[in-house]
Amino acid sequence: MTPVGLLFKVNSEGLFTCPVNASPVDYAKIYPDPESEKAIMGSVVYCIHHKEGCQWSDELRKLKAHLNTCKHDAVLCAAQCGAMIPRVLMQDHLRYTCPRRRANCEHCHKEFSGSALEEHQGNCGHEPVYCENKCGAKVQRRHTQQHIQQHCSKRLVPCRHCGQRYTQDTVTAHGATCSRAPVPCPQRCAAAPVPRDELDAHLRDHCTAAGVSCAFRDAGCRFKGTRQALDRHTEESCQQHLALVSALATRQARQLESLRAAVARLSVNCSGALVWRITDWAAKMAEAKCKDGVELLSPMFYTSQHGYKLQASLFLNGNGAGEGTHMSVYIKILPGEYDALLRWPFSHTVSFTLFDQSSSPDRACNIVESFVPDPTWKNFQRPSKEPDALGFGFPRFVSHEMLKKRNFVKDDVMFLRVKVDPSKIVAV
Ligand SMILES: [Zn+2]
Ligand SMILES: [Zn+2]
Ligand SMILES: [Zn+2]
Ligand SMILES: [Zn+2]
Ligand SMILES: [Zn+2]
Ligand SMILES: [Zn+2]
Ligand SMILES: [Zn+2]
Numbered sequence: 451m452t453p454v455g456l457l458f459k460v461n462s463e464g465l466f467t468c469p470v471n472a473s474p475v476d477y478a479k480i481y482p483d484p485e486s487e488k489a490i491m492g493s494v495v496y497c498i499h500h501k502e503g504c505q506w507s508d509e510l511r512k513l514k515a516h517l518n519t520c521k522h523d524a525v526l527c528a529a530q531c532g533a534m535i536p537r538v539l540m541q542d543h544l545r546y547t548c549p550r551r552r553a554n555c556e557h558c559h560k561e562f563s564g565s566a567l568e569e570h571q572g573n574c575g576h577e578p579v580y581c582e583n584k585c586g587a588k589v590q591r592r593h594t595q596q597h598i599q600q601h602c603s604k605r606l607v608p609c610r611h612c613g614q615r616y617t618q619d620t621v622t623a624h625g626a627t628c629s630r631a632p633v634p635c636p637q638r639c640a641a642a643p644v645p646r647d648e649l650d651a652h653l654r655d656h657c658t659a660a661g662v663s664c665a666f667r668d669a670g671c672r673f674k675g676t677r678q679a680l681d682r683h684t685e686e687s688c689q690q691h692l693a694l695v696s697a698l699a700t701r702q703a704r705q706l707e708s709l710r711a712a713v714a715r716l717s718v719n720c721s722g723a724l725v726w727r728i729t730d731w732a733a734k735m736a737e738a739k740c741k742d743g744v745e746l747l748s749p750m751f752y753t754s755q756h757g758y759k760l761q762a763s764l765f766l767n768g769n770g771a772g773e774g775t776h777m778s779v780y781i782k783i784l785p786g787e788y789d790a791l792l793r794w795p796f797s798h799t800v801s802f803t804l805f806d807q808s809s810s811p812d813r814a815c816n817i818v819e820s821f822v823p824d825p826t827w828k829n830f831q832r833p834s835k836e837p838d839a840l841g842f843g844f845p846r847f848v849s850h851e852m853l854k855k856r857n858f859v860k861d862d863v864m865f866l867r868v869k870v871d872p873s874k875i876v877a878v
Contacts (some may be wrong), residue, residue: 468541491509494508510748522537525551528540532814541808547564549565550561553567573591581602585602587601604619606618607618609630612628612631618721624867627646629647630647631646632644636649636651637660639651641656641658660677660864662677666694668698671694675685681824710720719751722754722871724867726749726867728764728864731863732862738767739865747764748761749761753872758870762780764778765777768846775846778843779868785834795827797825799872801819802869804848804866805867807859808856814857817858821843821844
């Protein structure tokens with residue numbers, strides 16, 4: 451029951467609503483109170499599209515008639531697409547959004563229905579689109595493949611000199627550094643341009659204009675000139691070149707000499723012990739037996755880096771008391787470079803060891819003899835520049851009998867150790 455005097459409101463869908471709780475009300479079922487109805491129908495209302503901008507306002511009874519013409523009221527699309535469109539927007543709808551409208555593609559100008567046009571858009575072959583290689587160009591969609599293959603500045607093209615692939619807009623810049631690009635000879639010779647990476651070889655080996663050095667440069671010839679001039683120079687300078695080479699050979703011989711001396715200094719034995727390897731033993735023994743006084747001399751060695759200079763001496767067929775029956779060994783003190791700084795007489799213990807080369811080391815029986823120098827002996831004084839021929843040692847070091855008993859000689863080789871010990875003062 452609607453109280454008299456209260457006005458129904460009309461919502462956005464055109465329905466009357468209860469003024470109390472705003473729920474929709476069926477106009478036909480409102481209790482007909484003729485007095486109230488009359489009052490209601492006569493009451494002044496706004497158009498239901500007032501908010502959209504319709505200014506119409508009149509008695510309620512005239513609203514229905516107004517809505518038939520109200521430009522804000524929605525009606526079915528005139529092209530029968532089924533949409534409800536406010537009259538005021540119908541023109542726009544029919545022109546731009548109605549799926550049943552007829553329209554032309556702005557790119558290819560073909561006519562389509564609205565829905566077909568929407569599908570067509572994004573596929574039209576005439577629409578200009580940006581190149582997918584991001585070269586910045588805009589080409590019609592139907593020409594993109596051709597553009598990418600033939601015109602795009604970002605397409606890969608091979609360098610015509612080296613064959614490496616570069617984008618079309620960088621291949622020219624690459625040519626300025628390409629190792630295979632031909633460049634003219636900087637000496638301006640008559641040769642055709644050569645690939646950049648062969649230029650050095652050209653200048654070195656083939657260029658007729660480049661200055662080349664004389665082949666005798668290392669020998670001291672300073673000549674430098676073109677290849678032709680060099681040929682002439684080489685022909686004319688035989689004498690001069692020969693003199694340069696000869697001088698060089700002399701210089702090098704001197705260098706070799708000093709190098710040899712340096713190597714000898716470095717390789718000299720300064721350990722105070724010498725293991726003397728005597729090879730071709732049988733032949734040497736045979737020689738000693740048929741000739742008198744055959745003496746074998748060991749390599750020189752030093753007692754320390756700046757010590758006494760020593761040499762061992764060996765008579766295979768004996769000497770003095772051992773002649774013909776024994777092998778004799780001696781030590782000689784040679785004039786050395788550091789004698790002035792050393793103590794005299796020489797007083798280091800000297801020992802000789804003849805090695806038994808038995809295959810089982812446990813059963814090997816070496817022969818060892820040693821002595822402490824007698825300070826009164828002339829042999830142990832500082833040697834003069836012309837030293838004594840004989841040293842000091844053992845004329846009867848080992849008998850020929852004994853030599854045969856054990857493996858002192860094996861594979862025609864004998865080993866004799868000579869050891870000088872400054873700390874020992876007692877002979878073994
Ligand atoms: Zn209206
Ligand atoms: Zn429509
Ligand atoms: Zn089109
Ligand atoms: Zn492109
Ligand atoms: Zn290249
Ligand atoms: Zn050249
Ligand atoms: Zn020369």
